[in-house]
Amino acid sequence: MKAIVRAENVSKVFDMGKVQVKALDNINVEIDEGEFVAIMGPSGSGKTTLLNMLSALLRPSAGEVFVNNKPISKMDDDELAIIRGKTIGFIFQTFNLIPRMTALENVMLPMWFAGLSVKQREERAKEALEDVGLGDRVDHKPNELSGGQRQRVAIARALGNKPDIIVADEPTGNLDSKSGEQILQIIEELNKNGKTVLMVTHEREIGLRAERIVHIKDGKIIENEIRKTGRRSPK
Amino acid sequence: MSKLRESGIDLELFKRSATSLRKQGMRTFLTTLGVVIGIAAIVALIAVGQGLNTSVQEEFEKMGSNTIIVLPGANFTQSTFASLEENDPKRIESINGVEDVFSIYFKSKQVEFEGVKRSSVIMGLNPEKQEGMKTIGMLGLKEGRDLADNEKFAVLLGERFQEESFENDIQIKQRLLIEGKSYKVVGINESGGSSFGSMFDNAIVMPKEGLDEISEETLTPFRIIVKVYNKEDIPDVKKRITKVLEKAHGEEDFQIMTASQIQESAGAILGLVQAVLVGIAAISLAVGSIGIMNTMFMSTMERTREIGIMKAIGATNKHIRNLFLIEAGFIGAGGGIIGVGIGFVIALVVGVIADVSGFPLRINPDIVLFLGAVLFAMSVGMIAGYIPAKRASEMDPVDALGHD
Ligand SMILES: Nc1ncnc2c1ncn2[C@@H]1O[C@H](COP(=O)(O)OP(=O)(O)O)[C@@H](O)[C@H]1O
Numbered sequence: 001m002k003a004i005v006r007a008e009n010v011s012k013v014f015d016m017g018k019v020q021v022k023a024l025d026n027i028n029v030e031i032d033e034g035e036f037v038a039i040m041g042p043s044g045s046g047k048t049t050l051l052n053m054l055s056a057l058l059r060p061s062a063g064e065v066f067v068n069n070k071p072i073s074k075m076d077d078d079e080l081a082i083i084r085g086k087t088i089g090f091i092f093q094t095f096n097l098i099p100r101m102t103a104l105e106n107v108m109l110p111m112w113f114a115g116l117s118v119k120q121r122e123e124r125a126k127e128a129l130e131d132v133g134l135g136d137r138v139d140h141k142p143n144e145l146s147g148g149q150r151q152r153v154a155i156a157r158a159l160g161n162k163p164d165i166i167v168a169d170e171p172t173g174n175l176d177s178k179s180g181e182q183i184l185q186i187i188e189e190l191n192k193n194g195k196t197v198l199m200v201t202h203e204r205e206i207g208l209r210a211e212r213i214v215h216i217k218d219g220k221i222i223e224n225e226i227r228k229t230g231r232r233s234p235k
Numbered sequence: 236m237s238k239l240r241e242s243g244i245d246l247e248l249f250k251r252s253a254t255s256l257r258k259q260g261m262r263t264f265l266t267t268l269g270v271v272i273g274i275a276a277i278v279a280l281i282a283v284g285q286g287l288n289t290s291v292q293e294e295f296e297k298m299g300s301n302t303i304i305v306l307p308g309a310n311f312t313q314s315t316f317a318s319l320e321e322n323d324p325k326r327i328e329s330i331n332g333v334e335d336v337f338s339i340y341f342k343s344k345q346v347e348f349e350g351v352k353r354s355s356v357i358m359g360l361n362p363e364k365q366e367g368m369k370t371i372g373m374l375g376l377k378e379g380r381d382l383a384d385n386e387k388f389a390v391l392l393g394e395r396f397q398e399e400s401f402e403n404d405i406q407i408k409q410r411l412l413i414e415g416k417s418y419k420v421v422g423i424n425e426s427g428g429s430s431f432g433s434m435f436d437n438a439i440v441m442p443k444e445g446l447d448e449i450s451e452e453t454l455t456p457f458r459i460i461v462k463v464y465n466k467e468d469i470p471d472v473k474k475r476i477t478k479v480l481e482k483a484h485g486e487e488d489f490q491i492m493t494a495s496q497i498q499e500s501a502g503a504i505l506g507l508v509q510a511v512l513v514g515i516a517a518i519s520l521a522v523g524s525i526g527i528m529n530t531m532f533m534s535t536m537e538r539t540r541e542i543g544i545m546k547a548i549g550a551t552n553k554h555i556r557n558l559f560l561i562e563a564g565f566i567g568a569g570g571g572i573i574g575v576g577i578g579f580v581i582a583l584v585v586g587v588i589a590d591v592s593g594f595p596l597r598i599n600p601d602i603v604l605f606l607g608a609v610l611f612a613m614s615v616g617m618i619a620g621y622i623p624a625k626r627a628s629e630m631d632p633v634d635a636l637g638h639d
C-alpha cells in the first residue's frame with residue numbers, strides 16, 4: 001500500500017520563550033492511499049499540530065515527515081507551499097474563506113497559485129461548486145452563505161487542484177448537526193470515490209465515520225483503532 | 236418604494252456601503268496625499284519648464300537669436316540718464332561680422348487726439364531700415380504701410396497704443412497732434428510675442444529726423460540692435476563692439492546684451508523655481524512613501540489571517556509579496572493620477588497668470604510626462620510597499636492562521 005503521508009519519530013516543540021510546549025512526542029503514523037483516517041483526542045492533545053505536520057504546514061522539531069515519500073523537514077517555504085497547493089486539500093473548522101471574494105473566486109484561488117489558466121480555473125471551480133451542490137451560489141460572498149454552504153465552498157476549494165489527500169480539522173465543529181451531517185456525507189462520498197481523507201475530531205461519533213482512528217493524548221499516539229477493513233480496493 | 240424593498244434593496248444597504256466606501260476612500264486618500272502633492276509639484280514643474288523653454292525659444296527664434304543689444308549706461312540704473320553717442324551706429328556697422336545695425340531713438344511728448352492730450356512715448360528709427368528690422372521681428376505691420384523714406388509727418392502706432400491710449404481706437408489715416416504739428420497714422424505695428432515687438436507696442440514710431448525736429452536736438456541712440464551674420468560669432472562680435480566703443484568713449488559707459496545672456500538669466504530664475512519645486516516634490520514623496528508604507532503595514536496586519544489562508548492553500552512567498560506590492564503600486568498610481576491632474580491644472584493657471592502679465596507661456600499636455608509621472612508614482616508606491624509586502628510574505632502560515 002502506498003503511503004501518501006508518513007511521520008517517522010516526529011516531535012514538535014513550541015518555543016514560547018520561557019516555557020517550551022511539547023505538542024507532539026515521537027509520533028509514528030502513516031496514511032495510505034484511499035484511506036479515511038480520523039485523529040481523535042481531547043482538546044490540547046496535539047491533533048491540530050499533528051494534522052499541520054502531516055500536511056506540510058509545519059516542520060518537525062525532530063523526526064521526519066514524508067509526503068509522497070519526499071522528506072519535508074529540509075524544504076524551504078516555497079517548496080512546502082507548492083506541496084500544500086498541489087498535494088493537499090485543506091478544510092478548516094472556521095472555513096477560512098476570503099471574505100472579499102465570491103465563492104467562485106475563493107475556489108479558483110489555489111488553482112491560480114498552482115499556475116492554472118483562467119479558463120481551467122473557472123471550469124474546474126464551477127464543476128467543483130456544482131459537485132458540492134452550490135452551482136447556483138457561485139457569485140455569492142461568504143457572508144451571504146450559511147455555515148454549511150461556506151464549508152461546502154471550502155471543500156470545493158480543497159478539490160480544485162485534484163489533491164492526493166484531503167485534510168479536515170474539525171470540519172463540523174462550527175456547524176449545526178444537520179449541516180455537519182451534510183459535510184460528513186460529502187467527505188465520505190469523496191473517500192468512496194478514492195480520495196484519501198485525514199480528519200481531526202474530538203467527537204467519537206464523528207470519528208466513527210472513518211475506517212481507522214488514531215487516538216492521541218498529550219502529543220503521543222495511544223491507540224490505532226481499525227474500524228472497517230476490506231472496502232478499500234488495492235491498487 | 237415597496238418594489239425596491241421586495242427586491243431586497245433598502246436604504247440601509249446603500250447607506251452602509253456608502254459609509255464603508257467613504258471610510259476606505261478617506262484612508263486611501265490620506266495615504267496618497269503626499270504622493271499627490273509630490274507628483275503635482277513635479278508635473279507642474281516640468282510642464283511650466285517646458286512651456287517656458289518653448290516660449291523663450293520662440294522668442295529667440297523671432298529675435299533671430301543672432302542679435303546683440305547695446306544700451307547706454309554701465310548698469311541698469313545708469314541707463315536712464317546715460318546716453319550712447321551719435322556715431323556709435325556707424326562705428327558698429329564697420330565691425331567684422333556685423334550684418335546690420337538698427338538704432339532706436341526715444342522721446343516722451345504730449346500727444347493730442349480728438350482734443351485729449353496724453354503724455355506718450357515716441358520712438359524714432361531710420362525708415363530705410365524697416366525691412367531689415369522685420370527680418371529680426373522688431374517690426375511687423377498689422378495694417379497700413381511702412382514709413383516712407385523722407386516722410387516727416389507720418390507715424391506708425393503700436394497696437395496697444397492704438398487701442399488703449401485714447402477713448403476711441405485710433406484709425407489709419409487719422410491724425411495726431413504733437414507739439415502743435417499734425418501727423419498722419421500710416422500703419423499699425425502688431426503686438427506679436429517678441430520682446431522687440433513689445434518695445435513699440437505702446438509707442439508712436441516715426442522717422443528719426445522727425446523726432447529730432449520735435450525734440451529740437453540731435454538725439455543719441457536709446458538702443459542699438461546689432462544683427463550678426465552667424466550667431467556662433469556673437470561672443471566675438473560682442474568683444475569687438477566693446478573694444479570699439481570703449482576706445483571711442485574712453486570708458487565702458489554702455490552695456491551689451493546678447494540672447495544667450497537673456498537665456499541665462501531666464502535659466503537662472505527657472506533653476507531657482509525648479510530647486511524649490513524639486514524640494515517640495517522630494518519632501519512630499521518621502522512623506523507619501525512613509526504614508527503608503529504605514530498603510531501597507533496596517534493592511535498586512537489586518538489581513539494576517541487571509542495571508543495564512545492563502546499560504547495554506549498553496550501561495551508561495553512570492554505570490555503574497557506580489558499581491559501586496561501590486562496593491563501598493565495601485566495606491567501609488569492612484570495618487571499619481573490625481574497628482575498629474577492637479578499638477579497640470581497648476582501649470583495651466585501659471586500659464587494664464589504669465590499670459591496676463593504679458594509673458595506668453597504655452598502649457599501643452601504631454602502624454603509622455605503624464606504616463607511617466609504615473610509610472611513614477613507607482614514605483615514610489617511599490618518601493619514603499621516592498622518592506623511590508625516582504626514581511627507579509629514571510630509570515631508563518633500556522634501563526635498567521637492563528638491557532639483556534
Ligand atoms: N503555534 C503554537 N505556538 C505555541 N503553542 C502551540 C501552538 N500550536 C499549538 N500549541 C500548543 O500545543 C498543544 C497542542 O495544541 P493543538 O495541536 O492545537 O491541540 P488540539 O488541536 O488537539 O486541541 C497545546 O498545548 C497548544 O497550546
Ligand SMILES: [Mg+2]
Pocket residue numbers: 047048049639
Ligand atoms: Mg485543534
